[in-house]
Amino acid sequence: MTFKRFVEIGRVALVNYGKEYGRLVVIVDVVDQNRALIDAPDMVRCQINFKRLSLTDIKIDIPRIPKKKTLIAAMEEADVKNKWEKSSWGRKLIVQQRRASLNDFDRFKVMLARIKRGGVIRQELARLKKENAA
């Protein structure tokens, strides 16, 4: 019931609305009740409404409004990229992006693979059923 992810300096968040949709950013300062200053290694530091952010579990250790170099070093030290890509949320996003970029031929190949996999599963299930019945 208690909150576990807080808006704080160093909190890594995902932008969920707007031009920067889908980008992982770090909160580097709080402007006021509604807005934060965010920064990421490959973008210009800017302000954003909290409503446009989804907080993640990841937090890094940075001073308030660090220089880009410091930010990048801190992100490397905390290994944000790998932690994100290993987390279930991060993995889901990667799968979504992969599926969205599938070509018509790729989608066809996926369909064939799913049918094949289903067939193998059903065979194995039938074999196990037979064993159990016997």
Place this chain on the structure above:
Amino acid sequence: MAPKKTRTGPRNPDLVPGIKKFSRSKMYHKRGLWAIKAKHGGKFPSHEAKPAAQPDVAAPEKAPKFYPADDVKKTRAKPKKNNPTKLRASITPGTVLILLAGRFMGKRVVFLNQLPSGLLLVTGPFKVNGVPVKRVNQAYVIATSTKVDISSVDVSKFDDKYFTKEKTKKAKKTEGEFFKSDEEEKSVLPQYKKDDQKAVDTALLKAIEAVPDLKTYLSARFSLRDGMKPHQLVF
């Protein structure tokens, strides 16, 4: 350092229609004309003035015998060019296309080349999905990003004349013949067309079988399923 932004709008935007934001002197600086001048030693680069053409001394013009009452515009002969329809950049020889209309709706087909009329020349191949060598309009086609290697296929003998219907002379029917069935009037596909189809397809099939699953892909029809949003699909 902020990343360098590529120019997105005009250098001198309109504040209000008719009033620009920057003055002449500001624009001179923004356009870098000072740099161009400096590069060329204090002057703008210019072309040498062409020598004025000598007036034709040979024949003095005679006064015409007739002046039209109204001013008549002198029309200039414009050579009429009939270009084939502009081909979408996504359609290149060897692209797999999805046909959207007609008897072969949904079939995935290989694009061969564009004919002078603008229509696209495609083939199934016939053995794979039953689509013969035929012409198709670009508008009724989705281009996928799958390409087949088409370098070994020769399509030079196909042109628009190849596909026109043969003009059959309709003999006048007598009363008795009116009630006869029209079965005898059926047209048979000439052998040379079957041979042409085979010639194109054998070369193409080798290229198709080189890619795993491509043959089954071409033999299956495309259809939209639950959850497929055409505007979000990548073809």
